[in-house]
Every structure is written in C-alpha cells, then in structure tokens.
Amino acid sequence: MNVLIISDSHGLTNEIDEITKRHKDEVDLLLHCGDSELAKDSEHLAPYSIVKGNCDFGEDFPNEIIHDMNGYKLYMTHGHLYNVKATLMNLKYRAEEIGADIICYGHSHIAAVEKNDNRLFINPGSIRLPVLSRKKTYAILEVEKDHVNVNFFEVTGEKVNELSNQFNL
Numbered sequence: 001m002n003v004l005i006i007s008d009s010h011g012l013t014n015e016i017d018e019i020t021k022r023h024k025d026e027v028d029l030l031l032h033c034g035d036s037e038l039a040k041d042s043e044h045l046a047p048y049s050i051v052k053g054n055c056d057f058g059e060d061f062p063n064e065i066i067h068d069m070n071g072y073k074l075y076m077t078h079g080h081l082y083n084v085k086a087t088l089m090n091l092k093y094r095a096e097e098i099g100a101d102i103i104c105y106g107h108s109h110i111a112a113v114e115k116n117d118n119r120l121f122i123n124p125g126s127i128r129l130p131v132l133s134r135k136k137t138y139a140i141l142e143v144e145k146d147h148v149n150v151n152f153f154e155v156t157g158e159k160v161n162e163l164s165n166q167f168n169l
Helices: 014-023 089-098
Strands: 002-006 029-032 064-069 072-077 102-104 112-116 119-123 137-143 147-154 159-168
Touching: 002 014, 029 064, 072 089, 089 102, 089 119, 102 137, 112 159, 119 147
Parallel strands: 002 029, 072 102, 102 119
Antiparallel strands: 002 137, 064 072, 112 119, 137 147, 147 159
16 A cells, blocks of 8 residues: 655645646555645645644644554644654654554654654655755655555655665564
C-alpha cells in the first residue's frame, strides 16, 4: 500500500493539484496533515483525508484520523496539540495510547522520518514554507509486509535522497 503525505500547504492549490495528479496512479491513500487553509469542500482536497491544523479555522476537520494499513495502524494529526516543535514525546505517548505503528504529523515544517520504540514518525515537511531547508517537500510511504519505505520529494517531483529511508517495523 502506498500513501501520499503532504502538510502545511497554507493556501496553495496548484501545487496540491500537481502533486495529486503526478502520483494518483501509484498511491492508494492521500493524507494531508493540516494547515491547508482551505475549506473542507475544496475540490483540491477532495481525494485527501485531512486533519485540522492550527491555521485551519472552523470545525470542519477532525484533530486526528486513524487508518488501518496492511496490519499497521497509521495515526495522523497536525502536531500543534502535542507541541511537536519542541518534542515528539507527547505525540509518542498518544501513539502508544492508541497503539499506532506509523505516525504522520506536520506543524514544524521540517521534513523528517525517524523510528522511535518501533514506531515510525513521519513529517512530510511543507510544500509552501519549509524550515531548516529550502526544499518544499512531501512524502510517499510504501507499506510492505515487513518493512516500509519513506521517500521524500520536492514539490517539483524530484526525489530527495538524503531524507528518504527504509525501515523494518
């Protein structure tokens, strides 16, 4: 199962459409980790499961979503409710509480993937305002039976090899 993960698009629409079109035939699920700043009924977000970010106003989006992924439990939240800019500890506790294996979040605008206590934490970065890098990024998660690949791409579609990695879960 392949999952496209974007976050922190902050009002962009053309870029979301381009990314969606580029990968539509190779992914099974599309996730937006919040701060789209678009309405829930926006045509640009139609194919996405999306959570509410701190810059998303109104009560339209949930704060968290859980998906079953070939036996792995994927948990998605924006991250602002867990203070992810300072630490992943609060998010880790929430993941433990619900038994999540893969955690997708945004908010910090920093593209990163790390394994912590057999849980995989993925932040796709921001396709609008990246932090600690000039690369505007998103990620594709490939879930296999005994491992996962996380590949990062620039908004242009170019793979970011230095961020991409493979993990056993």
